[in-house]
Amino acid sequence: MKTPPRVWxxxxxxxxxxxxLHVSLGLxxxxxxxxxxxxxxxxxxxDIGRAAGxxxxxxxxxxxxxxxxxxxxxxxxxxxxxxxxxxxxxxxxDSLFFLMSYLVLGKWARDLLHWVxxxxxxxxxxxxxxxxxxxxxxxxxxxxGLVVIAISGLGWETVR
Amino acid sequence: xxxxxxxxxxxxxxxxxxxxxxxxxxxxxxxxxxxxSQDEVASLLRxxxxxxxxxxxxxxxxxxxxxxxxxxLQERLDSLQMVIVNSSTLLEENARLRRLLxxxxxxxxxxxxxxxxxxxxxxxxxxxxxxxxxxxxxxxDSPVITDQxxxxxxxxxxxxxSATGWDWTHPQFRASAMxxxxxxxxxxxxxxxxxxxGYRLLLNGVPFQQKLEPGVALVxxxxxxxxxxxxxxxxxxxxxxQEGWTRSYLVRPVVSPGQATHVLVVVSEEGDSFDAxxxxxxxxxxxxxxxxxxxxxxxxxTEARTPR
Numbered sequence: 001m002k003t004p005p006r007v008w009x010x011x012x013x014x015x016x017x018x019x020x021l022h023v024s025l026g027l028x029x030x031x032x033x034x035x036x037x038x039x040x041x042x043x044x045x046x047d048i049g050r051a052a053g054x055x056x057x058x059x060x061x062x063x064x065x066x067x068x069x070x071x072x073x074x075x076x077x078x079x080x081x082x083x084x085x086x087x088x089x090x091x092x093x094d095s096l097f098f099l100m101s102y103l104v105l106g107k108w109a110r111d112l113l114h115w116v117x118x119x120x121x122x123x124x125x126x127x128x129x130x131x132x133x134x135x136x137x138x139x140x141x142x143x144x145g146l147v148v149i150a151i152s153g154l155g156w157e158t159v160r
Numbered sequence: 161x162x163x164x165x166x167x168x169x170x171x172x173x174x175x176x177x178x179x180x181x182x183x184x185x186x187x188x189x190x191x192x193x194x195x196x197s198q199d200e201v202a203s204l205l206r207x208x209x210x211x212x213x214x215x216x217x218x219x220x221x222x223x224x225x226x227x228x229x230x231x232x233l234q235e236r237l238d239s240l241q242m243v244i245v246n247s248s249t250l251l252e253e254n255a256r257l258r259r260l261l262x263x264x265x266x267x268x269x270x271x272x273x274x275x276x277x278x279x280x281x282x283x284x285x286x287x288x289x290x291x292x293x294x295x296x297x298x299x300x301d302s303p304v305i306t307d308q309x310x311x312x313x314x315x316x317x318x319x320x321x322s323a324t325g326w327d328w329t330h331p332q333f334r335a336s337a338m339x340x341x342x343x344x345x346x347x348x349x350x351x352x353x354x355x356x357x358g359y360r361l362l363l364n365g366v367p368f369q370q371k372l373e374p375g376v377a378l379v380x381x382x383x384x385x386x387x388x389x390x391x392x393x394x395x396x397x398x399x400x401x402q403e404g405w406t407r408s409y410l411v412r413p414v415v416s417p418g419q420a421t422h423v424l425v426v427v428s429e430e431g432d433s434f435d436a437x438x439x440x441x442x443x444x445x446x447x448x449x450x451x452x453x454x455x456x457x458x459x460x461x462t463e464a465r466t467p468r
Contacts, residue, residue: 019213022280024220049176050179052179055183065287066202066282067283067284067286067326069191070190070201073282
């Protein structure tokens with residue numbers, strides 16, 4: 001099935017917006033993780049190889065600003081991209097609940113993989129990071145993702 | 161909603177899986193790249209694809225600095241005038257004493273003003289970018305201080321027109337510190353606060369027989385890459401945990417890294433790697449030592465291992 005160009009337009013816009021908010025405006029954690037939202041939307045439209053490539057490139061761009069753990073975002077987003085593409089074979093959903101769960105779990109998985117890849121010397125306590133901070137930012141990203149999907153008119157059936 | 165149909169056949173799926181595995185392997189390779197290679201890749205990306213975003217923040221930060229309240233600037237100017245007036249007598253006295261002791265004039269430090277740019281990305285918490293580089297005399301290990309005079313961090317990589325550095329929250333940050341009168345010395349490093357609290361500094365290596373009271377100010381001692389006398393922080397309390405015959409203290413830093421937008425970079429005239437230890441009246445004493453891979457850490461480690 002051919003992916004509508006509008007999906008890639010939204011994915012590209014989310015990536016630009018992510019770096020605009022985080023780098024240009026320096027908002028940090030105040031801004032949602034739109035790269036994960038873009039990757040999760042894009043990964044449902046392509047095969048696992050392309051999804052991994054998209055995750056790898058986006059991770060590398062994020063790691064360009066990382067001195068603490070270069071490669072951690074690349075590793076995390078590559079795997080999230082692969083997982084996102086793999087969910088096409090496992091789940092077919094168009095409900096609000098499915099999309100919200102997909103985005104929230106995707107973002108949480110990204111944080112978990114990043115936490116693992118950062119290494120023991122640098123990572124913060126698991127409970128603080130993964131059970132308190134990460135779920136909040138995952139829900140934040142999920143809500144923003146749903147709003148983006150709704151506003152952009154992708155429709156639930158477009159993001160399969 | 162159309163029914164989902166897989167758009168890959170058997171061989172296509174195998175190829176796709178192989179490509180995905182290749183990217184996974186590459187991502188693992190990126191994790192374990194040597195620091196220098198990681199720096200090169202990161203610099204390449206920051207200088208090309210991500211340059212427009214960085215330039216935008218540079219412009220925005222410059223505008224916010226220019227929009228700073230003129231009354232605040234006037235107050236700072238007045239304070240500086242007072243300092244200059246009061247220090248003129250001390251300068252004259254210092255010069256006279258140096259002449260009496262037969263010492264030559266001390267090399268004054270030179271500063272380059274810079275704008276701090278921060279990327280709000282995971283893993284970039286301890287890193288900052290500067291809009292000055294080797295063209296302005298900035299080198300690796302050039303100390304960075306805020307416009308209020310506190311120690312922010314150190315430059316780790318200098319390009320032609322930009323540089324990247326660590327602030328004091330970086331896990332590998334170390335600075336040799338002392339009280340303002342120089343009577344007590346130790347080594348400071350970052351330590352995470354409790355949940356919801358920011359990073360603080362930990363002063364350790366203080367001899368057991370020397371005790372610091374809360375509120376005592378700490379400055380750089382001049383050992384290592386930082387010039388003597390840069391404010392670091394104020395002692396909060398002594399920690400219960402002691403390492404051998406030394407004491408450790410929790411220190412409240414004078415600089416909040418996230419709020420630093422305008423800084424001064426201490427530069428060396430020679431353009432060599434900066435090391436306050438190696439400075440003398442005639443220039444650099446041991447230039448080959450300054451060219452070591454991790455000079456700041458080497459010196460910090462040496463001091464940390466030195467028995468007191």
